[in-house]
Amino acid sequence: MINSINNGKTIGITGASGALGKELTKLFRQKGYKVIGFTHSKTESEKNLESPDELIRWECGKESILKRHLKKLDILILNHGIYDLSRENSNYENSIEINALSKFKLLNLFEEIALKSDSLIKKEIWINTSEAEILPALNPSYEISKSLIGKLISFKKNLLNQDSKKKLIIKKIILGPFKSELNPIGIMSPKFVSEKIYNSANSKRFLVIISPNPFTYLLFPMKEFFNFLYCQIIYKYKS
Numbered sequence: 001m002i003n004s005i006n007n008g009k010t011i012g013i014t015g016a017s018g019a020l021g022k023e024l025t026k027l028f029r030q031k032g033y034k035v036i037g038f039t040h041s042k043t044e045s046e047k048n049l050e051s052p053d054e055l056i057r058w059e060c061g062k063e064s065i066l067k068r069h070l071k072k073l074d075i076l077i078l079n080h081g082i083y084d085l086s087r088e089n090s091n092y093e094n095s096i097e098i099n100a101l102s103k104f105k106l107l108n109l110f111e112e113i114a115l116k117s118d119s120l121i122k123k124e125i126w127i128n129t130s131e132a133e134i135l136p137a138l139n140p141s142y143e144i145s146k147s148l149i150g151k152l153i154s155f156k157k158n159l160l161n162q163d164s165k166k167k168l169i170i171k172k173i174i175l176g177p178f179k180s181e182l183n184p185i186g187i188m189s190p191k192f193v194s195e196k197i198y199n200s201a202n203s204k205r206f207l208v209i210i211s212p213n214p215f216t217y218l219l220f221p222m223k224e225f226f227n228f229l230y231c232q233i234i235y236k237y238k239s
Contacts, residue, residue, distance in 0.1 A: 010034040012073040014106070015080030016052055017041040019180035020128075023194035024077060026050040031198075036069060040080065060102040063109055075124045076110050077197075078103045083142055083182040092141045099145035103127055104152045107170075114167040124169040126197070126208075127153050131176055131216050134223060154224060157206055158231035173197060174220050176211030187212050 011028050015021040016037025025035050029050060037052030040059060056069055060080075070076065081099045084091045107125055114123040132143045133150035150172070157170045178193045179186035188210070196210040207224050209217055 008032075008034065009074040010036060010072050011075040011077065012036045012038060012070065013052070013077045013079055014038040016055065017043070018079070018182075019190040020178065020193055021079050022050075023190040024079065024197065025052050027194050027198055029053075036072065038066065038069075038080070060098050063102060063105040066106070067109060067113070070106075070110055071113055073110075073123070074121065075126070076106070078106055078125065078127045081128075081182075083139065085139055092144065095141040095145040096148060099142070100149035100152065103149050104156075107153070107156060111164055111168050115163060117167060122167060122169050124171065126171040126173055128173045128175055128197075129153065131174060131211055131213065131220075133174070134219060135213070135216070151227075154227040155231065158228055159234070170206065172207055172224075173200075174207065174209045174211065174216060176213055176216065 011033045013021055013024050013028075013035060016025055016035075017039040021037065021039075025037055028035050029052075035052045035054075037055045038058055039055060040057070042057065056066065058066055080102070082095060084095060107127065110123065110125050117123065127149070129150050130137070130142075130146045132139070132146040134147070137143050137146070153170065153172050157172070160168070160170070175193060176188060177183055177186040178188040178190055180190060193210055197208070200208040200210065207220060209220060211217070
């Protein structure tokens, strides 16, 4: 559990150079975790007590090269993403690749690593997604990509086999609008969101919601419940 002694746990954070990634890095460093940051940014960042212990640069589409780094992790937070308002077809492709497919590839890669681990402690993967799974974000490409990763995570969680359940914990974190370079008019601060992620993810719940919108707390549990029922039907049908 997160609030207990971390026993030298190592946590990986993608999107480590973004506003939320920096706040998560700072928070976990303060709590005594070793942090490995993963970033697409080519800008050299200052090394200090609030930066990752190790910073790895990578590109979406090349997730497999991160395998040796992922093996070091106890917890992986998938936090990277883009928010592009352009109407170009390339924007839809990039949004789907970065916001959805890349995260799903890393989820599958981390599950594979967890299954081969000899540790008695379960590995954990937390995936930051968005209210845009089912609520409007005034950005079609973003909404499509978030809807896709949201469904992939839910189906993955509900259809895990028994071996994977013994080795891997999956958490879906639904985020409302927070202030960043991508969203300068966000309501919540990255520091507030990072603290909520830290505190809320200590529970055993699959679904963690951090939003100022009361409808989110109603709609998403309902959505996940119906996903669960649907997957139970699939199980019975297959058997």
